[in-house]
Amino acid sequence: MQLTQTDQEVHTERIEQHIIGDIKGGKPGPIMIAVAGMHGNEATGVDAILRVIEMLEPIRHEMHGRFVGLKGNLSALRQNMRFVEEDMNRLWVTSILDKIRRTPYEALSTIDRREVKELLTILDPIVYGKEEVIYIDLHTFSGKGGMFSITPHEERHVELLSQLKVPLIFGIQHTLIGTSMEYVEDAGHVGFAFETGTHGTKDAEENAYAGLLILLVSSGLVSANKLPEFGHYYAYLMEKVQGLPHKVDFHYKHIIEEGDQFIMNPGFSNFDRVKKGDWLANDRHGKILAQSDGYLLMPLYQQQGNDGFFIVRDCE
Ligand SMILES: [Zn+2]
Known part of the structure; x- marks a missing residue:
């Protein structure tokens, strides 16, 4: 695929603001990307990712692969709104992405499209690179109750997510066109959304943090014995998902x-x-x-x- 020279068009400063952290492990392995704030009123995931980065920093030499934490819609996050002009999480359709790549930054029709272009400068080289990618799109919801993952009904997804034990919701991705997991999936990687709790609650942050720890271990980036908190958070999450349907x-x-x-x-x-x-x-x-x-x-x-x-x- 043809990548445009977006790097030169978009201010480096803007791009860097999306990066919560980028930890390169001392050993080979997959690249895990966790994104939060694709909807600007869903900031708890950003805090959870920051905690993961701080936890991984001192053990990076023991880590396999790479962990990249990203903020989604910076402008919407600043205003605590779902989006500014249009839903950023409905723009990741191949044809729209192609248009966004081809359009000069300043000429893009909405602020949210600029945000997508900024993220593409980070994501395209990873997603179209050689390494296996596991993409986690963190969200929260306006109602109450539980947590769940929206995922394709495919073996490698189910295998990885089964260890998380949260309810798996199949088939919703066909009705939510243009989510970023679609973009990652189209490139042949594992991508799913993890809805961790009610907007802005400590619970949603804890659930996201616990979920990320379990996913880091189950995808082989870190072994559980390197994470002193693993046992605690595993038990915590298992208690939280009790009584919820599985699939x-x-x-x-x-x-x-x-x-x-x-x-x-x-x-x-x-x-x-x-x-x-x-x-x-x-x-x-x-x-x-x-x-x-x-x-x-x-x-x-x-x-x-x-x-x-x-x-x-x-x-x-
Ligand atoms: Zn959302």
């Missing part, structure tokens, strides 16, 4: 359209069981009822965003 399939998504005035009924959490006909939300056309049985996922309790809620079901 579920996407079944239904309520799409919010312009002017709908969607309001979720209060009190819903992730993995609440719903029955067909349950009253879940309202918009200006009236009551919104569940169209099928299943578990509720990601009920929307914030202004920005087009997905009202999802219904998922146990894998068959």
Whole structure:
């Protein structure tokens, strides 16, 4: 593939602000990339990644491969908003990325596209490089309840994520077009989203930190005996995921359209069981009822965003 000379167009300073840390291990191994703040109101992952970097720094010679921690949408993070002009996590479609690479930085139509271009200068050389990449996109949600991973239903993903024991949500990636994991997947790597808890909570940060430790060990970058905190955080996470379903399939998504005035009924959490006909939300056309049985996922309790809620079901 043809890479443009984005490096020279984008100020180095802007690019460096995306990098939380870049730890190169003393031994060969895969490259793990953890990104947080692809949505600017989801900053807890940034703090978790920073803690991982600080933890890895003194043991880098023992580490296999490389760990890169990145901030996503800097402008949106500064304003604590999901995005500035358009959702940065819906732009990672091959044709849009190609357009962003070809368009001069200053001529890009939105701030969020500039952010993507900045990230591409860091990510393209890694993603199209020789090493195996494991890409983790950290997110949080506006509702309450649990944590989960949105992942393709593929063996190598399931194998790695099974050790994390968080619920695996299959098939949602087909309805969320243009997430950054799609870009990484298209290049042949393992990429998934890890939704760690409610926006801005200490819980969401702890869950992200614990999850990253387990993923570092299960992907072979660090051995558990090098991490004094590993046992503690492993037990912590296992307790947190108790009672949550293991593997579920996407079944239904309520799409919010312009002017709908969607309001979720209060009190819903992730993995609440719903029955067909349950009253879940309202918009200006009236009551919104569940169209099928299943578990509720990601009920929307914030202004920005087009997905009202999802219904998922146990894998068959
Ligand atoms: Zn998000």
